[in-house]
Structures are given as C-alpha cells and as structure tokens.
Amino acid sequence: MKTLIVGGGMGGTILANNLARRLGRELRSGKAQITMLSASDQHMYQPGLLYTSIGRMAPDELYRDQASLLEPEIEFHVDPAVTFDLDNNRVVTKSGKSHGYDQLVIATGSRAAPETVPGLAEHSVNCYTEQNALEMWRRVREFKGGKVGIVVGVPHKCPMIPLEVTFVLHDYFKDRGIADKVQFHYTYPIGRLHSLEPVGKWAEREFARMGIQTTTLFNISEVDGEGVVHTEEGEKLESDLLISVPPHKGMQVIEDNNLGANGFIPTDRLSLKMEGRDNVYVIGDTTNLPISKAGSTAHFEAEALAENLAALMKFGEPVRDYDGKVFCFIEAGKDRATYAMFDYNNPPAPKAPNKAVHWFKMAYNQLYWASARGLL
Amino acid sequence: MLELLRGTDPMAERKVIDARGTYCPGPLMELIAAMKQIEVGDELEVLSTDEGSASDIPEWINKVGHEMVETTQQGDVWHVVVRKAK
Structure with a gap:
C-alpha cells in the first residue's frame, strides 16, 4: 500500500511518523511505502511566532530540518505538489515528477491573507x-x-x-x-x-x-x-x-486544482475523507470542517487517521472516527495560562489561569519536536 | 462543511453550513466566513446545536443589513436561514 502525504506541517508530519511506526514491518518488507511532498526542507513551530512578535523567541528557535523529524523509512521530497489528478491516483510536482498512490492525504495548511482586506x-x-x-x-x-x-x-x-x-x-x-x-x-x-x-x-x-x-x-x-x-x-x-x-485562506494549489472554495477542501467530519473520494483524506487547516484551525486539531486528526490507514492494511477496515478533539493552550499574560479542551460531544470548560499551565506551555514549546516526531 | 441546495427564491442558491456539535469557531463565525463566498440574493442555512445561534445570528444579520429568512428548531438542531442582501 502506497501512502502519499502532501504537506510537511504538523498534521502531515505527525501522520507520517505515527503511520511509519504502526507499519514498521510492512515498510521494511516493501509491502508499504510512505512518501511525503513538502514545499520546504524546514519545519516551523508556528505557535512560537507569538513569542517572536514580543521578542521572547528568536527566529532560529522556530525551525528544525524536516528530514531530521521523519522516521527513516519515510521517503521525503522537497518538491511541492502542483497538479492533483485524483481520477488517476497521481500527483505531479513542481519538478515534473509524477507520484502514484493508493491513499492520498492532503495536509497543505492555510495562510494569513491580509491582502484580501x-x-x-x-x-x-x-x-x-x-x-x-x-x-x-x-x-x-x-x-x-x-x-x-x-x-x-x-x-x-x-x-x-x-x-x-x-x-x-x-x-x-x-x-x-x-x-x-x-x-x-x-x-x-x-x-x-x-x-x-x-x-x-x-x-x-x-x-x-x-x-x-x-x-x-x-x-x-x-x-x-x-x-x-x-x-x-x-x-x-x-x-x-x-x-x-x-x-x-487555504493554499493556492488547492484552489488551482478546484479541490475546494477558498482553498479549503470539503471533508467528512468523522472519516476525514474528502467528500466524493474514497482514497483521499484531508487533515489540519486544509479541511472545510467548522472546527478550530489549530495545530492540536491537526495533531488529533493525524493520530486518528494514522490508526485508520494502518488498520486498512492490517484489518481491511478503519477502526475509529475522528471525534472532533481539540486542545488549546491560552496564554493569559507573561506568566499565567489556562487551556480549553473539547470535542464534538463535550463543550469546553476552561479553568482559571495559573502559573503551572504557563510553565507547561513553555515546556511544550520544546516538547513540540517530540510531538512532531509522533512520540507525544 | 457546505452543501448546495436550491433557495426559497428558485433563482437563488442555498448552501448549508453543518455546524452541529462544534464550539470553536462556532456557527456565527462560520456564517460570517461563508457570507463572503456567496452572491447577493443567495441563502445560507446554518445547522447548529447551540441554542445561542437562534439569537446571535439574527443580531449580526440585522446589524449588518442582511435578511433573516427563517429560524426553526427540529429536535436539538436549530436551522437558521439567512439571505445575503448586499
């Protein structure tokens, strides 16, 4: 089974690593293959930009080499997708290379578009x-x-x-x-x-x-x-x-391929399948789901999808739905924080901010790299 | 999550925003974003399990100058239909 992941942000990276661990034996025997396409050889910790904007985190602290975050069995190309030929299970990249797949995951993310106002x-x-x-x-x-x-x-x-x-x-x-x-x-x-x-x-x-x-x-x-x-x-x-x-907005390549208005792809809220497609999945900011566009959303979607893609190979069927889980830290100043956690069935009930949660957020700013590797 | 239907005006389109069971950004924020993507005269139907949608959506619609079409409750779900007026 060949899985092609387009996008090397938080969602794509966690998915690739989580899936690689679940399919270790199949990857080594050649029965499975995971390929990732990304526009950059660098991975940015985007939440760190808040701290950069007030002088508390230098830009070089925000980045790691993307290849260093990936399990060695994952084939990684810095070669962004240009054409999605979903009817023929192929993606063509900027360099002109064509990648076939059995399962496609689109995780290209979103971008701030101040120019639209x-x-x-x-x-x-x-x-x-x-x-x-x-x-x-x-x-x-x-x-x-x-x-x-x-x-x-x-x-x-x-x-x-x-x-x-x-x-x-x-x-x-x-x-x-x-x-x-x-x-x-x-x-x-x-x-x-x-x-x-x-x-x-x-x-x-x-x-x-x-x-x-x-x-x-x-x-x-x-x-x-x-x-x-x-x-x-x-x-x-x-x-x-x-x-x-x-x-x-979602990424331009999504609009250019008519995959979704404003760059956001119509997605099933439980299976994370692209609407109308049985072997194309969408995670993170790229979905049009009415849920938070946040790293934690991408994280929990990636975990659910990795479990299902591995199960498809091992059992022939997915094993669970994405439950809408989101977890967001809330910095309430320079030394206090709280959090909000919720899913499709349980509303959030945030507690009063305190210093312990702030220091955990500070620790998470470093633990993120373990999270991206699929370890946390 | 948008689904395309025919509006109350046969020439207008109606899109459905299924925001049931979602808390953030929430039904009204989804409506505000979707309103930018449709044409004047087209309709949006918001499905929401948040009782507040029955009041906060009309509040914004009236303040901006769009039109409320109808608000109905079916079980635990509120169906709020609006029309883009400008």
Missing part, C-alpha cells in the same frame, strides 16, 4: 509569518504609547491568538513601565469576546480588570489611507498601533 496589509502588523512577527516586534518595541487596536478576520488560524496577543502585549508594556500610556481596544467578529462562551466570559472579566476597551460584532471591511479601520457593521476604529489577525 483593502489596506490591512499596509496598515497593520501580525504574527503569522517570521517576517511579519519580526516587523511586529520592531513596531512594538518602538511604541512609546497611544492606542493599540486589535482586529480579527475570519476564518483565522489559532483561535486563541486574539486574546493571547492582547494579554502578552499588555504585560509587555507593563514591564516596560508604559502601561499607563497605552490604551487597548480589542474587537471581535461575533457578539462576545471569544468563540468559546466560557472563554469569552472569562476574558470579559480580565479585560475589565485590565481596563481594556472592547467592541463586538466587528468585522473589518477595509483600512483607509489614514489607518482607520471600517467594518461591515458601520463601525470605525482609530489606533496608533494596529494588530491584526488576518482572514486566512
């Missing part, structure tokens, strides 16, 4: 790429005081980022002794401060305590030449430093 890229900073996180750090460290606006597009990767970036910036300015010169204005697209109702209620209390102004039902439509944000609801927001969580 007029003026947003020019007038705001964000922490979604290394370059943008470094630019945000430059603007933040040069900031002498004034109004900080936080605006949020949909859909976006990492649903905790709007709150986290507000909390960590607040503590950063407090440490610099200029908190009394900085006024925060946090905005959010729906009628509360976060998608998760208990998290939103908790943030309401925290923001009130910290003196942070808020506006809900706030969906950016454009940023004008003066840097003023305008919304679909007719609101305006002026600021001296505009922090954005830009709307996201």
Whole structure:
C-alpha cells in the first residue's frame, strides 16, 4: 500500500511518523511505502511566532530540518505538489515528477491573507509569518504609547491568538513601565469576546480588570489611507498601533486544482475523507470542517487517521472516527495560562489561569519536536 | 462543511453550513466566513446545536443589513436561514 502525504506541517508530519511506526514491518518488507511532498526542507513551530512578535523567541528557535523529524523509512521530497489528478491516483510536482498512490492525504495548511482586506496589509502588523512577527516586534518595541487596536478576520488560524496577543502585549508594556500610556481596544467578529462562551466570559472579566476597551460584532471591511479601520457593521476604529489577525485562506494549489472554495477542501467530519473520494483524506487547516484551525486539531486528526490507514492494511477496515478533539493552550499574560479542551460531544470548560499551565506551555514549546516526531 | 441546495427564491442558491456539535469557531463565525463566498440574493442555512445561534445570528444579520429568512428548531438542531442582501 502506497501512502502519499502532501504537506510537511504538523498534521502531515505527525501522520507520517505515527503511520511509519504502526507499519514498521510492512515498510521494511516493501509491502508499504510512505512518501511525503513538502514545499520546504524546514519545519516551523508556528505557535512560537507569538513569542517572536514580543521578542521572547528568536527566529532560529522556530525551525528544525524536516528530514531530521521523519522516521527513516519515510521517503521525503522537497518538491511541492502542483497538479492533483485524483481520477488517476497521481500527483505531479513542481519538478515534473509524477507520484502514484493508493491513499492520498492532503495536509497543505492555510495562510494569513491580509491582502484580501483593502489596506490591512499596509496598515497593520501580525504574527503569522517570521517576517511579519519580526516587523511586529520592531513596531512594538518602538511604541512609546497611544492606542493599540486589535482586529480579527475570519476564518483565522489559532483561535486563541486574539486574546493571547492582547494579554502578552499588555504585560509587555507593563514591564516596560508604559502601561499607563497605552490604551487597548480589542474587537471581535461575533457578539462576545471569544468563540468559546466560557472563554469569552472569562476574558470579559480580565479585560475589565485590565481596563481594556472592547467592541463586538466587528468585522473589518477595509483600512483607509489614514489607518482607520471600517467594518461591515458601520463601525470605525482609530489606533496608533494596529494588530491584526488576518482572514486566512487555504493554499493556492488547492484552489488551482478546484479541490475546494477558498482553498479549503470539503471533508467528512468523522472519516476525514474528502467528500466524493474514497482514497483521499484531508487533515489540519486544509479541511472545510467548522472546527478550530489549530495545530492540536491537526495533531488529533493525524493520530486518528494514522490508526485508520494502518488498520486498512492490517484489518481491511478503519477502526475509529475522528471525534472532533481539540486542545488549546491560552496564554493569559507573561506568566499565567489556562487551556480549553473539547470535542464534538463535550463543550469546553476552561479553568482559571495559573502559573503551572504557563510553565507547561513553555515546556511544550520544546516538547513540540517530540510531538512532531509522533512520540507525544 | 457546505452543501448546495436550491433557495426559497428558485433563482437563488442555498448552501448549508453543518455546524452541529462544534464550539470553536462556532456557527456565527462560520456564517460570517461563508457570507463572503456567496452572491447577493443567495441563502445560507446554518445547522447548529447551540441554542445561542437562534439569537446571535439574527443580531449580526440585522446589524449588518442582511435578511433573516427563517429560524426553526427540529429536535436539538436549530436551522437558521439567512439571505445575503448586499
């Protein structure tokens, strides 16, 4: 059985390693084959960009060689997919090489697309790429005081980022002794401060305590030449430093191959199969599922899918459904954190933040590499 | 998760957002994202197991100036239908 994995981010990497361990004997005997295609020879720890944007994690700490993370039996090519020929079970790459498969997994991820909102890229900073996180750090460290606006597009990767970036910036300015010169204005697209109702209620209390102004039902439509944000609801927001969580899109190659609108592929929420295809699976941000676009989602989907792909070879049938599990840390400042865990049947019930969870998050920033190797 | 159906206006399309059993980003956020992908006059039907959808979706729709078509409850699932007006 030949498994082709397109995408070397968190989901693709955990899937490849988990599956390789389950099929060790079959891989060594040549009965199974796992091939990964990626656009880069580097693997980035994307959650680290939040810390880079406030000067707490240098860019070189974010990367490892992708090949060093993979089990030796996995065939790895730095050669991005260009054409998906699903009717003939083939993917053609940038170099022109054609890869056949029995099972295809698409895990190409998503990207921030500030250019889809007029003026947003020019007038705001964000922490979604290394370059943008470094630019945000430059603007933040040069900031002498004034109004900080936080605006949020949909859909976006990492649903905790709007709150986290507000909390960590607040503590950063407090440490610099200029908190009394900085006024925060946090905005959010729906009628509360976060998608998760208990998290939103908790943030309401925290923001009130910290003196942070808020506006809900706030969906950016454009940023004008003066840097003023305008919304679909007719609101305006002026600021001296505009922090954005830009709307996201799936990767261009997905749209180019007509696999899904906006780059997100229609996916079955339980089997993770691409709709209408029996041997094509989708994980991570690439799905169109109405669940969090987050590393932990990709992680839990990858584990479920690896178990099923191995079971297909060993038993001829999948053995379990993806249950919708998501686990998100929530940094509540420079030294406190909490978490939210939920699935399709169990809503989240986050606890009050504390230092122990923050230090566990700090440890996870290093443990991530064990997670990517499929060990954690 | 979108499914294509015919809208109440026979010329309009209706897409279904199946957000049952999902908490984050949640039904309203899915609706806001999907609204950008459809044409004026087309409809979206949100399936939600969150009782709050019956009130927070109309609140946003009315504030922005789109149109509510109907809200019904079938068992534990709310069906909220809206039409893009601008």
